[in-house]
Amino acid sequence: MKKWIIIGIGLLAVLGLGMGGWAYSSQESSLTALIEAVKKGDNAAITANVDMPAVKESIKGQLRAQMMAEMQKEGKNADGPEGQMAMGFVNMLIEGLVTPQGLKAIIEEGKLDSPATGAAAKAPNWVIVSKSFGHFEARPQGVATDKATTLGFKMSGLGWKLSSVQIPKSAFDTPKEEAPMEDMPELAPEPAASDE
Numbered sequence: 096m097k098k099w100i101i102i103g104i105g106l107l108a109v110l111g112l113g114m115g116g117w118a119y120s121s122q123e124s125s126l127t128a129l130i131e132a133v134k135k136g137d138n139a140a141i142t143a144n145v146d147m148p149a150v151k152e153s154i155k156g157q158l159r160a161q162m163m164a165e166m167q168k169e170g171k172n173a174d175g176p177e178g179q180m181a182m183g184f185v186n187m188l189i190e191g192l193v194t195p196q197g198l199k200a201i202i203e204e205g206k207l208d209s210p211a212t213g214a215a216a217k218a219p220n221w222v223i224v225s226k227s228f229g230h231f232e233a234r235p236q237g238v239a240t241d242k243a244t245t246l247g248f249k250m251s252g253l254g255w256k257l258s259s260v261q262i263p264k265s266a267f268d269t270p271k272e273e274a275p276m277e278d279m280p281e282l283a284p285e286p287a288a289s290d291e
Contacts, residue, residue: 122223122231125248125255130221133202138195145257146249151193153247153259158185161267201260205235205244221246231255241265 125144132140162181163173171177191197205219219235229250234243247259 122226122248122255126221126223126233126246129257130202133199136199141195141198144255145198146251147193149249149256149258150198150260151189154193154262155185155189157262158189198257201244202246205238232261 129141129144132144159182162185163178166173166178166181173181202221203218219238221233222236223231224234224245225232231248233246233248234240242263242265244263245261246257247261248255249258251258
């Protein structure tokens, strides 16, 4: 009897190690599958590799928090009519952004906006930067952490799905204001036309 218990524990340990090894090794193949689906423009494959509601909530939460902080800085009530209207705008923005085409821009260009037109931007090389048993993250290689969009994947069944997109802090930086008109250099007056 004792022998069978030891064999059972041994089999469970081997099975556990095998599952753990599979979970870690399958992360790279899941990331690659999503990138390939984007390259091919295969909307069905993109959707199959993404938990769309989770990604939408991930981005909405970040934009809402940023918008609330900006409104508070300006002394506006985030719970008032302006705040409600702003949150409605965020919801509409996210519905339009988190689509297979919007995810294409994120994955091909590493940023949150529409795909580049004209000259193609250099596609980032996504690398896995952190792993745990049920979650991993990927970022564009060679991009500073505070400037990098981070893709978060969670285990879903026997595979992985994109479940969050972390917007870089630099995306929320306020652009520098243009110099006021009084600081602009004066232009020399045009010479008057002569009456000859």
